[in-house]
Amino acid sequence: MSEAAAREKILEVSRLRKEFQTRQGTLVAVAGVDFAINESEIYGLVGESGSGKSTVGSMIVGMYGSNGGEILFRGEDIDRPAAKRSKELKRQIQLVFQDPGGSLNPRQTIRQILALPLKLHRGLSGAALEEAVQETVEKVGLPRSYLDKYPQAIGGGEKQLICIGRALAPDPSFIVLDEPTSALDVSIQAKISNKLLELQEQLGLSYLFITHNLCLVRNLVHRTAIMYLGQLCETAVTEEFFTHPLHPYTQMLLASIPVMSEREEAYKPTEVESVGEIPNPIHRPDGCGFHTRCPLCMDRCKTEPPVMTEVSPGHYVSCHLHANIAAKEA
Amino acid sequence: MSDKQTEQGRPRLERYKRQWHKFASNRLSLLGLVVVLLLIVLAVFAGKIAPYPEHAGLYLDFQSANQGPSLQHIAGTDEYGRDIFSRMLFGLRVSLEIGLLVLAIGVPIGVLLGLIAGYHRNTWIDTAIMRFTDLFMAVPPLVLALVVVAMFTPGFFFAAIGIAVAWWPWYTRLTYSLVTSLSNEMYVKYAELSGAKSRHIILKEILPNAISPIFTKMSLDMGMIIIIASSMSFVGLGVQPPAPSLGSMVSNGIKFLPEFWWIPVFPALFVVLIVLGFNLLGDGLRDVFAIEEL
Amino acid sequence: MTEQVRDQQMLLDVKDLSISYKVYEGMLRVLQHIDFRVESGERIGLVGEAGCGKTTLLKTIAHILPIPPAVIETGEVWFKGRDVLDGSKASRRSIRRDVSMILQDPTASLNPTLTIRSFMGDILKNTPHPGSRAERKQRMLEALEKVSMPSPERVLGSYPVQLSGGMRQRVCIAMCLLKDVDLILADEPTTSLDVTIEKQILELLNTLSVENRKSMVLVSHALGAVRTMTDRTYVMYAGNLAEEGTTAEIFDHPAHPYTEGLFEATPKLSGEGVSDGIAGELPSYLDPPPGCRFMPRCPQALGVCAEERPGRFRLNESHSVACWARETGRVEEEGNP
Numbered sequence: 001m002s003e004a005a006a007r008e009k010i011l012e013v014s015r016l017r018k019e020f021q022t023r024q025g026t027l028v029a030v031a032g033v034d035f036a037i038n039e040s041e042i043y044g045l046v047g048e049s050g051s052g053k054s055t056v057g058s059m060i061v062g063m064y065g066s067n068g069g070e071i072l073f074r075g076e077d078i079d080r081p082a083a084k085r086s087k088e089l090k091r092q093i094q095l096v097f098q099d100p101g102g103s104l105n106p107r108q109t110i111r112q113i114l115a116l117p118l119k120l121h122r123g124l125s126g127a128a129l130e131e132a133v134q135e136t137v138e139k140v141g142l143p144r145s146y147l148d149k150y151p152q153a154i155g156g157g158e159k160q161l162i163c164i165g166r167a168l169a170p171d172p173s174f175i176v177l178d179e180p181t182s183a184l185d186v187s188i189q190a191k192i193s194n195k196l197l198e199l200q201e202q203l204g205l206s207y208l209f210i211t212h213n214l215c216l217v218r219n220l221v222h223r224t225a226i227m228y229l230g231q232l233c234e235t236a237v238t239e240e241f242f243t244h245p246l247h248p249y250t251q252m253l254l255a256s257i258p259v260m261s262e263r264e265e266a267y268k269p270t271e272v273e274s275v276g277e278i279p280n281p282i283h284r285p286d287g288c289g290f291h292t293r294c295p296l297c298m299d300r301c302k303t304e305p306p307v308m309t310e311v312s313p314g315h316y317v318s319c320h321l322h323a324n325i326a327a328k329e330a
Numbered sequence: 331m332s333d334k335q336t337e338q339g340r341p342r343l344e345r346y347k348r349q350w351h352k353f354a355s356n357r358l359s360l361l362g363l364v365v366v367l368l369l370i371v372l373a374v375f376a377g378k379i380a381p382y383p384e385h386a387g388l389y390l391d392f393q394s395a396n397q398g399p400s401l402q403h404i405a406g407t408d409e410y411g412r413d414i415f416s417r418m419l420f421g422l423r424v425s426l427e428i429g430l431l432v433l434a435i436g437v438p439i440g441v442l443l444g445l446i447a448g449y450h451r452n453t454w455i456d457t458a459i460m461r462f463t464d465l466f467m468a469v470p471p472l473v474l475a476l477v478v479v480a481m482f483t484p485g486f487f488f489a490a491i492g493i494a495v496a497w498w499p500w501y502t503r504l505t506y507s508l509v510t511s512l513s514n515e516m517y518v519k520y521a522e523l524s525g526a527k528s529r530h531i532i533l534k535e536i537l538p539n540a541i542s543p544i545f546t547k548m549s550l551d552m553g554m555i556i557i558i559a560s561s562m563s564f565v566g567l568g569v570q571p572p573a574p575s576l577g578s579m580v581s582n583g584i585k586f587l588p589e590f591w592w593i594p595v596f597p598a599l600f601v602v603l604i605v606l607g608f609n610l611l612g613d614g615l616r617d618v619f620a621i622e623e624l
Numbered sequence: 625m626t627e628q629v630r631d632q633q634m635l636l637d638v639k640d641l642s643i644s645y646k647v648y649e650g651m652l653r654v655l656q657h658i659d660f661r662v663e664s665g666e667r668i669g670l671v672g673e674a675g676c677g678k679t680t681l682l683k684t685i686a687h688i689l690p691i692p693p694a695v696i697e698t699g700e701v702w703f704k705g706r707d708v709l710d711g712s713k714a715s716r717r718s719i720r721r722d723v724s725m726i727l728q729d730p731t732a733s734l735n736p737t738l739t740i741r742s743f744m745g746d747i748l749k750n751t752p753h754p755g756s757r758a759e760r761k762q763r764m765l766e767a768l769e770k771v772s773m774p775s776p777e778r779v780l781g782s783y784p785v786q787l788s789g790g791m792r793q794r795v796c797i798a799m800c801l802l803k804d805v806d807l808i809l810a811d812e813p814t815t816s817l818d819v820t821i822e823k824q825i826l827e828l829l830n831t832l833s834v835e836n837r838k839s840m841v842l843v844s845h846a847l848g849a850v851r852t853m854t855d856r857t858y859v860m861y862a863g864n865l866a867e868e869g870t871t872a873e874i875f876d877h878p879a880h881p882y883t884e885g886l887f888e889a890t891p892k893l894s895g896e897g898v899s900d901g902i903a904g905e906l907p908s909y910l911d912p913p914p915g916c917r918f919m920p921r922c923p924q925a926l927g928v929c930a931e932e933r934p935g936r937f938r939l940n941e942s943h944s945v946a947c948w949a950r951e952t953g954r955v956e957e958e959g960n961p
Contacts, residue, residue, distance in 0.1 A: 048818035049789075061523060062523060063519070063523065082523045082524075083522075083525070087525065097516050097520075099516065102516045103516040103520060105515075105535055106539065107538035108535075113517075116521065117524055120524050121524065121525075150342075150345070156674075166520075185845070186673065186845060186886060186889050186890050187673060187889045187902040189889070189901070190889040190899045190900060190901030190902075191900070191901040193898045194898055194899075194900060194901065212818070212819065214819070214893070215890070215892060215893050216891045218891065218892070218893055219891045219892070219897050219898050238895075242895065253820060254893075256819050256820045256822070256823035257819060257823075257848065258823070258846050258848025258851070258852060259848040259851075259892075259893050260847045260848050260851055260887065260892070261851075261875065261892070263892075264848075264893040264894050274820045274824055277774075277788055277821060278788075351648045352648070
């Protein structure tokens with residue numbers, strides 16, 4: 001990674017694979033993914049259903065191990081379930097889920113919910129614990145009175161703030177956020193996004209921000225990556241990603257977003273039709289996963305999986321067409 | 331509509347108030363509750379309320395035998411001259427005590443096994459416990475209870491043990507399925523990822539969310555347990571004479587039909603009332619908790 | 625049943641509708657004095673966030689609102705010249721025949737134990753001219769082709785669980801076509817679908833409503849979809865109508881502070897950063913404030929906003945807004961708060 005060489009990498013993923021056995025056959029959820037996240041960076045991972053983005057996030061936090069490839073956290077191999085990870089590692093990597101309602105135990109008070117990670121990761125108890133709990137709830141901008149409430153008593157946005165507080169409590173350096181705002185209304189999404197940005201700047205955190213919402217990613221993350229059927233199609237600095245999308249899938253996705261104003265329409269690639277449906281991941285097409293829908297499909301695409309190529313500094317595309325172009329220019 | 335709209339004040343209190351309101355809005359559930367409370371009062375104060383408490387033990391008075399319902403004997407007297415109503419009250423006490431004892435033994439064992447099996451789902455622990463449970467479930471409860479009693483001596487205590495032995499598997503099954511579905515909840519996964527110990531996860535994260543269905547089942551079970559206990563007394567392997575037991579009162583009284591009908595009929599009706607009360611209460615509880623889960 | 629002589633252009637006319645729900649703590653005042661109309665062949669957008677009452681409104685129109693615990697406090701709903709709320713069988717039948725609702729979750733609308741052919745067959749059998757089995761099958765295939773369904777023959781014999789989300793939603797739309805309804809109510813029809821499929825389904829709905837001259841009410845928080853697919857738009861907040869007007873007017877010149885806030889909070893593809901959102905939260909529906917429900921969060925609140933509900937003020941021929949700060953010419957007297 002030429003441009004980012006100056007910054008330290010906090011997370012490096014190479015050739016990552018994950019398969020699940022189902023009744024109908026083997027489901028290849030992640031089919032060989034490479035990317036890296038820098039310290040204090042917000043990295044957006046975008047994709048539709050079946051893209052494998054959530055599976056990547058799950059492996060990073062340790063829900064399960066991979067079936068191939070490597071995950072390095074500050075140089076340390078972390079590719080194994082959380083149960084087998086060190087305490088320190090568990091503390092460093094935290095997770096915020098999509099559904100705030102389901103992530104909080106309805107039979108526990110907010111205080112109990114926030115106390116758990118503090119007890120487990122920082123070994124606090126007694127007065128120190130109480131103080132830390134209060135500090136946490138204030139850090140996310142909620143009043144102390146909330147500590148005695150049950151999750152049902154507070155709104156969706158506030159529940160999500162508690163989830164964020166819970167992730168921050170152990171004092172981590174890396175947080176995986178899987179669709180953290182998708183279940184919330186627009187006006188509340190903005191508040192949560194703001195809070196996330198604020199905390200990231202304040203504490204120098206690194207985020208892996210997983211979502212299907214391209215507009216959100218456009219405004220929130222430093223670098224963007226897009227996945228389709230388990231493969232990483234393209235990644236670049238956000239501005240570059242959105243102004244010069246190269247991968248045909250990226251273009252199709254951007255062209256499909258319903259936007260609110262003429263001004264935004266201007267930012268969409270024109271003359272790109274949305275065709276077809278996402279194939280069932282159990283029956284992945286050979287070669288490039290996108291070839292069945294790609295308007296620029298060549299013969300090679302049907303049999304040979306493409307390789308990630310740096311097309312311009314910091315801008316990587318996994319596509320035979322662009323690999324050819326880059327090779328010619330080299 | 332956000333749930334925020336309707337929750338104010340002290341949270342736990344509010345929740346209980348709302349549950350009560352939901353429960354009380356169903357007349358049948360209220361009826362069940364009232365009946366059960368009444369029965370408990372009758373059982374606890376049987377000694378004070380029964381007009382002839384001594385009739386609950388050894389008593390003979392052939393002068394007053396086989397008398398129909400009257401002002402002195404509300405439910406009549408039996409072949410030994412004992413007041414049936416008083417015996418019914420003490421029989422009630424015995425029935426409730428058996429029910430409580432069975433639940434006190436069977437539920438903790440069943441739930442504990444279910445928690446362990448469910449949490450260690452798909453391991454040898456799961457298989458071992460659940461197959462062991464299946465063994466016990468293969469035998470009808472009454473038969474199993476009778477077998478246990480026959481191994482020892484008939485009487486109150488072993489009757490309770492016998493029924494408990496037959497009863498715990500159902501709680502294991504219930505708890506197992508509850509734990510299995512709750513294990514998929516995000517907050518449980520979070521606790522696991524954070525490295526919480528199994529004990530914490532089972533007791534603090536899973537169990538509090540599983541309590542409601544277990545509680546409901548306990549209430550619904552009371553009726554069934556009392557019937558089984560009565561059946562055991564009916565065949566003579568439950569509570570032994572002269573201690574009063576609703577089941578044996580019915581079985582002994584059958585031969586006096588139809589002239590001295592009151593001897594079996596009142597105790598039998600009483601059993602019906604008890605079972606009905608607990609069933610209505612249990613149904614009401616189930617409705618309340620079901621809605622709350624939503 | 626007076627006034628059958630209603631303007632035949634006006635397919636649906638909701639007047640002064642107020643609905644509350646009875647709950648343990650009291651009455652939740654969910655809708656307040658809603659006026660809502662749809663003309664023949666019109667496509668209407670309904671914009672609002674969770675809790676604003678849009679689903680309640682749709683359910684009332686489709687006659688599927690559970691009446692206790694809901695209570696209709698005031699108002700009328702006129703559909704094709706008939707008062708829908710009069711409780712008569714005839715009006716219920718009229719709604720069932722001529723209105724169809726597409727729900728957010730297509731899985732929930734389709735019985736998992738029946739094949740697609742069964743659903744569609746049931747609908748056809750209840751139309752005035754069911755025809756023979758072969759004829760019905762032909763119509764089913766035509767409907768599926770109209771919604772661009774790949775391999776329609778195979779789909780007919782499938783169960784819903786064998787189809788993808790996009791395909792299920794297409795089936796629901798095809799069923800609307802079969803039924804030949806006059807009004808389609810689409811409640812967040814694409815929220816559970818992927819972006820690329822969303823675009824296809826929205827385009828499909830658009831074409832169909834235009835080609836077949838069916839009126840449509842599109843409820844969506846995807847503002848972009850509403851912008852491209854509707855003629856007129858209503859914006860709702862906390863059970864009240866915030867503003868209404870032609871879609872172009874609303875999107876280019878939003879008048880209500882809530883609408884402005886909503887548009888501002890939506891992240892833009894042009895990369896303008898993250899907005900602060902709208903401060904505050906929804907008011908209590910149990911004990912609603914006497915004035916404007918948006919007042920506590922409104923950056924332009926005036927004194928009168930706390931005391932009195934704003935009336936509808938007409939900004940121009942095609943645009944009216946319920947906001948004191950925009951008071952110009954008052955449209956009409958409404959029910960008092």
